[in-house]
Each structure stands twice: as structure tokens, then as C-alpha cells.
Amino acid sequence: MSVGTRILIVDDDPVIRRFVGALLHANDYEVHEAADGEAALRVAGSLRPGLIVLDLVMPYKDGFDVINGLKDDLQTRGIPILILSVKDREEDVVKALNLGADDYMTKPFGTQELLARIRRLLGRSG
Amino acid sequence: MHEVLIALILGTGLLLAGLTMLIAGNKTSREVREALDRRRRSLLEPAVFQYAQATGHRSIHDYLPKPLSRRDRRLTERILLDAARIVKGEARDRVTAAFEALGSVRAAIQGLRSHRWWRRAEAAERLGLMRSRTAVDPLVAAMNDPEEEVRIRAARALGIVRGNTSIRPLVRALADPSRWSAIRVAEILISVGDEAVEELLLAYDGLPHHARVSVLDVLGRIRTLKAVPLMRRSLKDPHPDLRARAAHGLGRIGDPAFADDLLAALRDPEWPMRAMVAKALGRTQAKPAIPALCEALKDREWWVRANAGEALRALGPEGRDALIRMLDADDTYARHQAVAQLEEGRIIDEYVADLGSADPARREAAVRFVEKIIALRRVDRLTQQSIENTQEAVRSALAQILRRSPQEGS
Numbered sequence: 001m002s003v004g005t006r007i008l009i010v011d012d013d014p015v016i017r018r019f020v021g022a023l024l025h026a027n028d029y030e031v032h033e034a035a036d037g038e039a040a041l042r043v044a045g046s047l048r049p050g051l052i053v054l055d056l057v058m059p060y061k062d063g064f065d066v067i068n069g070l071k072d073d074l075q076t077r078g079i080p081i082l083i084l085s086v087k088d089r090e091e092d093v094v095k096a097l098n099l100g101a102d103d104y105m106t107k108p109f110g111t112q113e114l115l116a117r118i119r120r121l122l123g124r125s126g
Numbered sequence: 127m128h129e130v131l132i133a134l135i136l137g138t139g140l141l142l143a144g145l146t147m148l149i150a151g152n153k154t155s156r157e158v159r160e161a162l163d164r165r166r167r168s169l170l171e172p173a174v175f176q177y178a179q180a181t182g183h184r185s186i187h188d189y190l191p192k193p194l195s196r197r198d199r200r201l202t203e204r205i206l207l208d209a210a211r212i213v214k215g216e217a218r219d220r221v222t223a224a225f226e227a228l229g230s231v232r233a234a235i236q237g238l239r240s241h242r243w244w245r246r247a248e249a250a251e252r253l254g255l256m257r258s259r260t261a262v263d264p265l266v267a268a269m270n271d272p273e274e275e276v277r278i279r280a281a282r283a284l285g286i287v288r289g290n291t292s293i294r295p296l297v298r299a300l301a302d303p304s305r306w307s308a309i310r311v312a313e314i315l316i317s318v319g320d321e322a323v324e325e326l327l328l329a330y331d332g333l334p335h336h337a338r339v340s341v342l343d344v345l346g347r348i349r350t351l352k353a354v355p356l357m358r359r360s361l362k363d364p365h366p367d368l369r370a371r372a373a374h375g376l377g378r379i380g381d382p383a384f385a386d387d388l389l390a391a392l393r394d395p396e397w398p399m400r401a402m403v404a405k406a407l408g409r410t411q412a413k414p415a416i417p418a419l420c421e422a423l424k425d426r427e428w429w430v431r432a433n434a435g436e437a438l439r440a441l442g443p444e445g446r447d448a449l450i451r452m453l454d455a456d457d458t459y460a461r462h463q464a465v466a467q468l469e470e471g472r473i474i475d476e477y478v479a480d481l482g483s484a485d486p487a488r489r490e491a492a493v494r495f496v497e498k499i500i501a502l503r504r505v506d507r508l509t510q511q512s513i514e515n516t517q518e519a520v521r522s523a524l525a526q527i528l529r530r531s532p533q534e535g536s
Contacts, residue, residue, distance in 0.1 A: 022176065
């Protein structure tokens with residue numbers, strides 16, 4: 001179990017943030033939230049989470065911009081990114097992965113699958 | 127007179143003040159209710175999420191305060207509806223189980239019997255979100271509701287609930303155009319996807335003609351290989367529109383293995399069928415279809431020629447070479463269709479660019495190609511390029527060829 005590993009959830013939908021937050025908290029992760037892309041980059045820079053769960057469709061700065069921002073910054077470029085998005089078109093998946101996302105899941109999602117993917121990413125980066 | 131006026135002003139003032147107080151009171155009461163709901167929701171939500179994310183057999187009631195007030199029940203239902211759109215799999219099944227345990231499914235089923243049609247429509251929609259199998263029979267009954275909106279929401283709900291018992295009435299609805307929009311029902315069946323295929327195939331032979339057209343269309347759009355035997359058989363159906371739908375469906379599924387069946391169908395006596403087959407051959411990416419598609423460029427019907435041309439263009443370099451060869455065909459229709467497709471595919475532009483190439487062989491090939499295009503009177507784009515092309519060498523070469531080349535029929 002990755003006790004206390006920090007995970008940043010970035011999603012403009014508060015229900016999704018709270019739902020995923022509750023799931024991760026119940027599995028002993030330290031959960032932080034950001035409601036938009038700009039806040040995500042700010043929090044990621046200061047917090048240096050072990051992983052970021054990132055939505056793609058957000059106001060102001062979308063998920064693709066956030067991946068770019070994270071990869072441009074030496075301090076955050078190594079943080080694994082798991083995309084959790086309603087976008088299910090192949091071109092969006094390919095674009096996210098090409099920009100540097102480490103994994104991609106579509107909403108609606110299976111809770112156990114999300115946990116398994118998070119564990120795999122944290123295991124790999126750790 | 128003054129007294130009447132003063133009374134009138136006072137009366138109006140009092141009325142306005144009363145109305146203002148009423149509106150303010152209403153707003154305050156609504157805000158208070160919403161604030162209480164938010165506060166209560168923040169207490170209930172972690173429990174509901176914990177239930178949805180858990181594994182095991184504990185009921186939603188084990189996670190909620192007891193006794194459950196009407197407000198708590200309403201808020202819990204709202205939280206469950208939010209969770210329902212986020213999760214799938216086991217967590218989604220637990221959400222459905224919670225709706226059943228809380229009595230929400232039963233209440234919504236009762237809502238289907240409301241005297242007000244919008245309540246019935248809302249109930250049908252909620253039952254779809256709840257995805258409870260116990261709602262299937264009432265939803266099937268609601269498909270006979272006198273109000274169309276209720277019928278369509280019940281159909282949509284059945285599409286979400288899925289399972290054979292849900293799909294069967296949707297397939298039957300395709301057969302009753304007096305009560306159903308076939309397009310809307312077809313969209314629902316397409317959204318169901320693979321799970322609808324078996325019922326569609328089973329029902330096909332017993333359906334009237336117009337419903338069979340819809341079924342072939344739905345199966346093609348689901349792109350299921352299970353429908354291939356039916357579509358192959360339907361390519362030889364006595365009804366031309368069923369043959370055309372089958373060809374369209376095979377094209378959407380897009381396997382080159384269908385090329386032989388489609389090639390045989392390209393000789394169909396009905397031109398709409400030939401047009402559909404030509405289009406389908408392009409989608410299957412079957413290279414052996416190229417000679418037959420070249421022949422189809424000579425068809426007497428414009429749609430057949432246009433679809434055959436597009437199909438050749440879709441077949442990559444081999445199709446493009448075939449189009450170029452067809453510039454020398456003995457059939458005027460075929461030559462003109464080939465040049466139209468080469469222009470549409472910007473292949474003419476590629477040759478025009480080669481007029482400025484440093485390689486003499488490429489330049490010579492480009493000159494011969496452009497001369498053929500001019501001979502076929504397709505000069506508008508070439509004339510435009512001779513003025514606007516960014517390369518001086520291309521502009522002057524084009525202008526020179528345009529001046530000296532004769533045009534077909536001139």
C-alpha cells in the first residue's frame with residue numbers, strides 16, 4: 001500500500017473530484033484537488049504530488065495545456081499523469097499520450113480499475 | 127378627486143410592497159432550503175460514495191442515518207444519480223441496488239402512472255438512469271403511452287437498461303411507424319450496440335419491409351460481423367432498397383473479404399443499388415475492385431459514376447493511378463468523372479507543382495498530365511494556378527501550356 005502518497009485530482013466537476021477523492025482517501029492516499037488547469041499547475045509545482053489524475057475538458061486551460069505545462073517544468077515533468085476524461089475518441093487518446101500522459105481512462109470508469117492503474121503508475125515511478 | 131388619486135397611489139404602493147415581500151420571502155426560503163440541502167448533502171455524500179465504492183453485500187441502509195427523513199432520501203437519490211453517471215461495472219451495479227433498496231425504483235414506476243404526462247416522462251427517464259431490471263415491464267408498457275415524449279423516453283430508458291427483454295420491444299417499435307419515429311428508435315438501438323444484435327437478427331424475417339430497412343441500417347452502423355450472413359443474403363433480396371441497405375451495411379463494416387459479393391452486386395439492374403455498392407467497395411478498401419470501379423465510371427447514372435470515382439480515390443495510390451489511366455478512357459463520362467475526382471483529391475495540384483520541378487522527367491510527366499486535363503476542359507483551377515501559384519516557374523509553364531493546348535470538343 002502506498003501510504004500517504006500524494007495524488008492531485010484535477011477536474012472542474014466537484015462531484016467527480018469528491019468521488020475520486022473519497023476513493024483514494026479510503027485507500028490511504030493523501031488527496032489534493034484542483035478545479036481548473038491553472039490551479040493544477042500551481043498546486044503541482046508547490047506540492048509535487050506522486051501522481052496527477054487529470055481531466056481533459058476544463059475551462060481556461062484544458063487538460064492538454066496542463067500536460068504541456070507540467071512537461072515544460074523541470075520540477076513537474078517526472079510526475080506520472082493519468083487522464084480521466086469523457087473524451088473517448090482515438091485522436092484524443094493519442095494526443096494525450098503523445099504529449100506525455102502515462103495512462104488514459106474514460107468516464108464512466110470502474111473504481112477498481114482506476115485503483116489498479118494508479119498503483120501500477122506509482123509502482124513504476126517509485 | 128385628490129382622495130381617489132391618493133388612495134390609488136397608496137393601493138398600488140401597498141400591492142408592490144406586498145409583492146416585493148412575497149418575492150423576497152420566497153427567495154429567502156429557497157436559499158435557506160438550498161443551504162440546508164447543501165449542508166445535509168455534505169454529510170450524506172461521503173456515506174453514499176463509501177457504499178458505492180465498497181465491495182461486499184452490505185445494503186445502502188447500513189451506510190445511512192436511521193431513520194431516513196424524506197429530505198435525506200431525496201438527497202441520497204440525487205447523490206446516487208450523480209454517482210451513476212461517473213462509474214461503471216461493480217460500482218454502477220451497487221448504485222442500482224441502492225435505488226432499489228431506497229424504494230426510488232418503485233416510486234418512479236408509480237410515476238409512470240401519473241395523470242400528468244411530463245411526470246410520466248420524467249419517471250421514465252429516471253428509471254433509465256437507475257438501470258433496474260425490475261423497471262423493464264413497466265417501461266415496456268410505457269412504450270404504449272398516448273404521449274410520444276413518454277414513449278420515446280421509455281424507449282431510451284430500455285436502451286440503457288439493456289438485456290433481451292428490453293431490446294425486444296425496441297425492435298418491435300421499428301415495425302410501427304404510426305407511433306414511432308424509426309430514426310429515433312434506430313438511434314437508441316445503435317447506442318445499445320452489440321447487445322442489440324441478436325434480437326435484431328432474430329426478429330428480421332418476421333418484420334415488415336420498412337422495418338427490415340431500418341434493421342439493416344442499424345446493424346451496419348453497429349458494425350457487427352454477426353450481421354454479415356444476413357447482409358450477404360439481403361444483397362440478393364427482391365426489394366432494391368433492402369439490397370442497397372445491405373450493401374451500405376457491408377461497406378460500413380468494411381472488411382475487404384466482402385469484395386466478391388459486392389462486385390457481383392455492382393451489376394445490379396437498379397442504379398441506386400449500383401451507387402451504394404460502389405461506395406461500399408471504397409469503404410472495404412478492396413484493391414481487386416479497381417477494374418470494376420473503373421468500369422462503373424462509365425455508368426449512365428451520375429450517382430454511380432460519382433461514387434465509383436470517390437471509391438477509387440479512397441483506394442490509395444492504386445486507385446489514384448486507375449483514375450489517371452481513366453483520363454484516356456474511350457468513354458466521355460468516365461474521363462470527366464476521373465478528372466473531377468483527381469481535382470477533388472488535389473492530385474492535379476500535385477502535378478501542377480511538378481511543373482516547377484528540377485527533375486526533367488517529372489516536369490515532362492507533369493506537362494503531359496496537365497495537357498490531358500486541359501483537353502478535358504477542366505481549366506478553371508489551372509487558370510487560377512497560372513495566376514496565383516507561388517512559384518514563378520509553375521505560373522509561366524502553366525500559362526504556356528494553357529495557350530497552346532486544344533480543348534476537347536473545340
